[in-house]
Amino acid sequence: MTTALITAPAALTLPDGRPARAAWSLDTVSVHINHGSFGAVPLVAQEHQNTLRAEMDAAPVAWFPTLPGLVREARTSIARFLGIDPSRTAMVPNASAGASVVYTSLPVRTGVEIVVTNHGYGAVTMGAERLARRWGGTVRTAHIPLNATAAEAHDAIVAEFSDSTGLVVIDQITSPTARLLPVDTVSAEAKRRGIPVFVDGAHVPGLYDRPLDGVDCDFWVGNLHKFGCAPRGASVLVGRGPLADELYPLIDSWGAPYPFPERFDTQGTLDQTSYLAAPTSLSFIEETWGWSNARQYMTELADYAESIIAEAFTAATGDDHLVDAGMPVNALRLVRLPRGLAGSHPEADALRDRAVDELGLEGAFTCFDGVGYFRLSTHVYNTPADFEYFAERCVPALGDWAREALRAL
Ligand SMILES: Cc1ncc(COP(=O)(O)O)c(C=O)c1O
Numbered sequence: 492m493t494t495a496l497i498t499a500p501a502a503l504t505l506p507d508g509r510p511a512r513a514a515w516s517l518d519t520v521s522v523h524i525n526h527g528s529f530g531a532v533p534l535v536a537q538e539h540q541n542t543l544r545a546e547m548d549a550a551p552v553a554w555f556p557t558l559p560g561l562v563r564e565a566r567t568s569i570a571r572f573l574g575i576d577p578s579r580t581a582m583v584p585n586a587s588a589g590a591s592v593v594y595t596s597l598p599v600r601t602g603v604e605i606v607v608t609n610h611g612y613g614a615v616t617m618g619a620e621r622l623a624r625r626w627g628g629t630v631r632t633a634h635i636p637l638n639a640t641a642a643e644a645h646d647a648i649v650a651e652f653s654d655s656t657g658l659v660v661i662d663q664i665t666s667p668t669a670r671l672l673p674v675d676t677v678s679a680e681a682k683r684r685g686i687p688v689f690v691d692g693a694h695v696p697g698l699y700d701r702p703l704d705g706v707d708c709d710f711w712v713g714n715l716h717k718f719g720c721a722p723r724g725a726s727v728l729v730g731r732g733p734l735a736d737e738l739y740p741l742i743d744s745w746g747a748p749y750p751f752p753e754r755f756d757t758q759g760t761l762d763q764t765s766y767l768a769a770p771t772s773l774s775f776i777e778e779t780w781g782w783s784n785a786r787q788y789m790t791e792l793a794d795y796a797e798s799i800i801a802e803a804f805t806a807a808t809g810d811d812h813l814v815d816a817g818m819p820v821n822a823l824r825l826v827r828l829p830r831g832l833a834g835s836h837p838e839a840d841a842l843r844d845r846a847v848d849e850l851g852l853e854g855a856f857t858c859f860d861g862v863g864y865f866r867l868s869t870h871v872y873n874t875p876a877d878f879e880y881f882a883e884r885c886v887p888a889l890g891d892w893a894r895e896a897l898r899a900l
Pocket residue numbers: 527528585586587588612615662664665666691692693694714
């Protein structure tokens with residue numbers, strides 16, 4: 492693959508002219524180009540959460556009885572942002588919790604098959620495997636090539652459906668491979684066959700407008716604390732269709748007699764201020780740049796970043812490092828690493844840790860089918876200089892580390 496020369500977009504600024512990053516508390520010691528893993532919270536939302544915590548700590552007896560009502564208001568506002576029905580939307584702490592709720596709530600179906608894909612998030616796939624074991628069933632894995640088109644990915648997933656399929660678990664944006672999967676057509680086909688579908692949309696909120704339009708799945712989870720920039724521990728679980736009212740929170744509390752999703756608003760004595768402050772992050776980005784402009788900037792920056800990083804690797808190795816991800820994501824991209832790096836999941840994690848220590852890089856490294864990748868994320872606070880640093884400083888170091896690794900074989 493070759494890249495046309497891609498121009499860097501002008502970095503975003505705040506209304507007072509300061510760089511966008513001044514609205515975050517990210518340190519200046521590191522380059523932060525892995526928003527996709529743990530997000531980053533703007534100061535205004537941190538301050539809102541701190542204020543809420545102060546109120547909670549000042550008068551807990553007054554605070555806790557009001558909490559379910561506050562959670563309800565927050566999820567209504569979040570659901571409106573996502574273009575989904577608030578009466579189908581529950582708050583959960585994270586995508587893992589959403590998956591756990593689905594897996595523990597579904598009625599037992601002995602001996603059924605659960606269909607997952609080879610691009611699934613490890614922890615969510617492991618949960619599906621445990622569920623299959625509990626049900627005395629099995630997991631069937633759809634193998635989708637990294638560069639599969641929507642139609643090819645659809646066909647690969649649907650080919651694993653059978654009369655015994657009891658659940659499909661599919662990512663909307665995949666974590667190791669930073670690509671989209673055709674959750675709309677797969678959900679439609681599953682529905683036609685009466686198979687429940689759980690869509691893991693962990694990365695989706697903030698990245699795509701109205702992400703559930705045209706996606707008729709039974710369950711969907713999305714993290715607000717990734718691209719939505721909410722305080723960590725704020726996610727939504729959407730439940731629709733005949734099984735929605737089977738969903739119960741992991742913490743069984745006084746909400747139990749209520750229907751879905753109200754029963755999720757009561758979680759015992761728990762700090763749920765992350766839910767309450769999440770709308771502040773969403774509004775901050777809307778009011779400062781507008782989400783639509785923010786997404787356009789993130790996309791243009793990702794195009795630029797991907798091209799300069801792949802070119803830098805190519806200059807060092809002579810190989811092509813651009814990746815055809817089939818259905819690419821706007822603000823998450825993969826660049827192939829030199830051979831010898833991140834050939835397994837533990838090696839990818841070790842590379843991430845070494846890059847933090849030796850390069851001041853907060854980055855993400857992934858492995859898929861034994862090949863190592865650098866996964867870059869862009870957000871409004873990133874600038875072209877972040878990725879130029881990677882191309883100029885990190886690429887040569889990674890080249891040295893790859894040569895070291897190959898020599899050690
Ligand atoms: C696709 C996917 N699913 C689930 C998760 C888990 O998210 P959390 O750690 O917020 O539970 C992630 C995290 O990166 C993810 O990428």
